[in-house]
Amino acid sequence: MKDILNGLFLPLAGTVIGAACVFLMRNVFSAALERVLEGAAAGVMTAASIWSLLDPAVEQSRGMGRLAFVPAAAGFTAGMVFMVVLDKLIPPVRGDEQGGSLMIFAVTLHNIPEGMAVGAVYAGLLYGTEGVTAAGALALSFGIAVQNLPEGAIISMPLRARGKTKGRAFAAGALSGAVEPIAGAITLAAAGLIVPALPYLLSFAAGAMIYVVCEELIPETSGAWTGMMSFAAGFVLMMSLDVALSG
Secondary structure: OOHHHHHHHHHHHHHHHHHHHHHOOOOOOOOOHHHHHHHHHHHHHHHHHHHHHHHHHHOOOOOHHHHHHHHHHHHHHHHHHHHHHHHHHOOOOOOOOOOHHHHHHHHHHHHHHHHHHHHHHHHHOOOOOOOOOOHHHHHHHHHHHHHHHHHHHHHHHHHHOOOOOOOHHHHHHHHHOOHHHHHHHHHHHHHHHHHHHHHHHHHHHHHHHHHHHHHHHHHHHHHHHHHHHHHHHHHHHHHHHHHHHHO
């Protein structure tokens, strides 16, 4: 249970650390550092979506024979569609032109599927889903935490630049990640009631994660070799951890 709690709250820790950058820096978050962090997070999240979410979803559905791909395909598609609708309903989270409150709201909503992803994979771990490992679940949480570093910063730093105190700017950035452990806990509880739905939940989370990678992370790293190499490093790291420690 302690490991599950740590996994649920690790992404929030990433947001808090990112928001805390407001105490260390003036008004800007290094673009080069942001590319490195987002590239690494994209690599980790892509590998995690495959080995920690989609692969276990397929393995748990092996009893369906040749149709074992159906839950994974359906859940993945639903996760992507969910994120498309979410993006249509809320404004982009990038850029200082967004109002402070609106930006906080947007980032907070974007954090919900990430919390669901963590909750889904830990539900699979808790109920013994084949292919889900403690190392894979922890690596997924860590990958989301890394991705949350710049998200916390893009809230706290613009608010500080607009005249808010460092304390209030930090609090706003940190609280934007509070929905992640809540969403994770709700998903975990729901999975306990409907264990057969776990393949759909896992693949739904994978779809949401891949959408975040394609929509928010990859565009920020394209054209920069540091971002691309960080993506490769993150992907290899996550793949290695999940495969080597799966036993």
